[in-house]
Amino acid sequence: MSSALHSLPTSVRVVEVGPRDGLQNEKVQIPTEQKIQFIKLLTEAGLPVVEATSFVSPHAIPQLQDAGAVMAALIPSSQTQYPVLVPNLKGMERARAAGVRSIAVFTAASESFTQHNIRATIDESLANFRPVVALARQEGIAVRGYISTVFGCPYEGSIDPQRVLSVARSLLDMGVDELSLGDTIGVATPNQVVDVLDLLVSQGAVPLDRLAVHFHDTRGTALANVLMALQMGIHIVDVAAGGLGGCPYAPGAAGNLATEDLLYMLHGMGIQTGVDLEKVVEATRFIAPFLGHAPTSKYYQAALSAG
Amino acid sequence: MSSALHSLPTSVRVVEVGPRDGLQNEKVQIPTEQKIQFIKLLTEAGLPVVEATSFVSPHAIPQLQDAGAVMAALIPSSQTQYPVLVPNLKGMERARAAGVRSIAVFTAASESFTQHNIRATIDESLANFRPVVALARQEGIAVRGYISTVFGCPYEGSIDPQRVLSVARSLLDMGVDELSLGDTIGVATPNQVVDVLDLLVSQGAVPLDRLAVHFHDTRGTALANVLMALQMGIHIVDVAAGGLGGCPYAPGAAGNLATEDLLYMLHGMGIQTGVDLEKVVEATRFIAPFLGHAPTSKYYQAALSAG
Numbered sequence: 001m002s003s004a005l006h007s008l009p010t011s012v013r014v015v016e017v018g019p020r021d022g023l024q025n026e027k028v029q030i031p032t033e034q035k036i037q038f039i040k041l042l043t044e045a046g047l048p049v050v051e052a053t054s055f056v057s058p059h060a061i062p063q064l065q066d067a068g069a070v071m072a073a074l075i076p077s078s079q080t081q082y083p084v085l086v087p088n089l090k091g092m093e094r095a096r097a098a099g100v101r102s103i104a105v106f107t108a109a110s111e112s113f114t115q116h117n118i119r120a121t122i123d124e125s126l127a128n129f130r131p132v133v134a135l136a137r138q139e140g141i142a143v144r145g146y147i148s149t150v151f152g153c154p155y156e157g158s159i160d161p162q163r164v165l166s167v168a169r170s171l172l173d174m175g176v177d178e179l180s181l182g183d184t185i186g187v188a189t190p191n192q193v194v195d196v197l198d199l200l201v202s203q204g205a206v207p208l209d210r211l212a213v214h215f216h217d218t219r220g221t222a223l224a225n226v227l228m229a230l231q232m233g234i235h236i237v238d239v240a241a242g243g244l245g246g247c248p249y250a251p252g253a254a255g256n257l258a259t260e261d262l263l264y265m266l267h268g269m270g271i272q273t274g275v276d277l278e279k280v281v282e283a284t285r286f287i288a289p290f291l292g293h294a295p296t297s298k299y300y301q302a303a304l305s306a307g
Numbered sequence: 308m309s310s311a312l313h314s315l316p317t318s319v320r321v322v323e324v325g326p327r328d329g330l331q332n333e334k335v336q337i338p339t340e341q342k343i344q345f346i347k348l349l350t351e352a353g354l355p356v357v358e359a360t361s362f363v364s365p366h367a368i369p370q371l372q373d374a375g376a377v378m379a380a381l382i383p384s385s386q387t388q389y390p391v392l393v394p395n396l397k398g399m400e401r402a403r404a405a406g407v408r409s410i411a412v413f414t415a416a417s418e419s420f421t422q423h424n425i426r427a428t429i430d431e432s433l434a435n436f437r438p439v440v441a442l443a444r445q446e447g448i449a450v451r452g453y454i455s456t457v458f459g460c461p462y463e464g465s466i467d468p469q470r471v472l473s474v475a476r477s478l479l480d481m482g483v484d485e486l487s488l489g490d491t492i493g494v495a496t497p498n499q500v501v502d503v504l505d506l507l508v509s510q511g512a513v514p515l516d517r518l519a520v521h522f523h524d525t526r527g528t529a530l531a532n533v534l535m536a537l538q539m540g541i542h543i544v545d546v547a548a549g550g551l552g553g554c555p556y557a558p559g560a561a562g563n564l565a566t567e568d569l570l571y572m573l574h575g576m577g578i579q580t581g582v583d584l585e586k587v588v589e590a591t592r593f594i595a596p597f598l599g600h601a602p603t604s605k606y607y608q609a610a611l612s613a614g
């Protein structure tokens with residue numbers, strides 16, 4: 001009867017994306033110094049990966065125009081990786097100059113989302129990344145590929161998992177080390193997680209240990225989706241402290257799955273992460289006053305309420 | 308690989324407890340007329356069970372002192388059951404006089420919680436219910452038994468699942484039709500759901516189809532716990548519209564699992580409920596202005612944000 005739990009991993013690699021994916025979608029400009037302190041607190045909590053910023057055009061995302069200053073302030077560590085998002089070769093050059101050892105590129109499974117979001121077709125975005133990934137590999141820099149709108153698109157609605165497989169294959173073929181499957185608008189339900197992972201891994205021969213899941217909690221299903229992904233063999237999960245980020249397609253709604261909520265569930269299940277939950281709460285408590293709204297993490301809210 | 312989904316039910320019976328368990332824990336007194344309208348809207352949404360109120364002492368729970376007036380206003384229906392909570396024989400007599408066809412009794416798996424909550428031992432509370440349940444059976448009135456603090460207690464911490472089994476057996480032995488396993492303070496994680504259900508059903512021979520799960524979403528794990536319960540064969544789930552109720556042990560934190568969040572997940576998974584999700588949103592939207600705080604349901608917040 002408890003066979004559902006037999007396949008669960010004993011440990012999970014928690015990828016903190018709050019400083020990048022989270023803050024990128026926050027309306028209020030956060031001072032550079034506070035971002036740096038936030039990242040330091042997340043590091044002290046023991047998070048193995050903290051996606052720190054994006055070397056994107058300052059005009060495109062003003063919130064992250066201080067990418068160079070943020071990276072300059074972070075001390076290289078063997079314990080914590082600080083990947084950064086790079087949209088193109090220009091961003092890659094800036095990231096390399098900043099001494100970055102790990103990058104991420106970002107595309108989508110939805111053609112219309114890619115058009116709206118980066119004004120390119122999926123194929124154009126992939127072609128754009130090819131020299132970036134080649135340069136990274138040459139320099140020994142790790143590369144993660146984000147595939148967004150995997151479970152639904154704000155323009156197209158449902159997405160054929162075959163599209164996801166096609167993009168996944170292209171990214172792996174060009175040398176990307178790890179793929180993050182994103183539920184950008186927070187519409188996924190657990191059956192979709194099964195369908196997509198089943199196609200990618202069983203039928204598409206995508207290596208399971210190179211897949212991460214990235215859920216937004218817009219409709220409250222993120223943690224249930226993670227539970228299903230863990231049962232399917234996934235052991236890398238993206239989260240943002242406090243549930244930072246919001247949803248640009250439903251302003252005022254919840255953002256990324258909260259680091260606190262994930263850790264509470266994993267630790268309760270005896271799954272190791274190496275992360276100190278209470279220190280993540282402290283990091284969220286530090287950044288909260290700068291956001292202009294209360295963090296949406298339920299664990300965080302309960303922790304604060306309980307004193 | 309998708310074996311995790313094979314055992315899922317094709318339909319789930321959604322038990323709405325917002326008007327009772329939800330409002331009981333709301334600080335602001337809601338006018339009787341608004342409660343009645345709220346229940347009518349929930350009924351129109353197609354919910355098969357709406358726990359309407361409690362025939363408890365008005366001194367103990369002032370919010371529900373209008374139990375008689377609420378029940379008098381509800382039209383008996385073959386589509387919707389309106390169970391009420393009764394704490395003792397006196398409450399049972401009032402409920403019977405009001406024409407109630409379905410009742411619930413409430414005890415706990417934690418001795419200290421029962422002491423604090425109803426100033427009795429578990430055995431005393433069970434002895435107290437025996438004549439209530441006997442009378443109900445004599446009258447053909449259905450009886451549900453709530454077992455609270457199944458997954459943790461605010462005073463004792465963790466609870467031995469053997470305690471849950473012992474209380475469950477006592478309730479079934481005295482003639483209770485259905486048991487609701489409650490995570491009163493919202494601490495459960497999915498492994499506990501497996502442990503408790505495994506003990507009750509596989510080892511304790513408690514009939515699976517007489518068990519409901521009742522999670523509070525205080526730390527965000529409620530929907531993941533439901534997913535695991537469904538995989539264990541459960542097909543009755545308690546929820547409250549909007550996530551009403553809060554947590555008396557963490558003021559300001561989330562309350563019951565929100566009806567909207569559950570329905571969104573179930574319908575996305577192709578599991579039938581017979582309930583119209585958007586009509587539940589309308590019921591929550593109706594009651595929200597009377598609460599003095601925003602409903603915590605993430606689906607509800609996203610629905611309102613999206614316009």
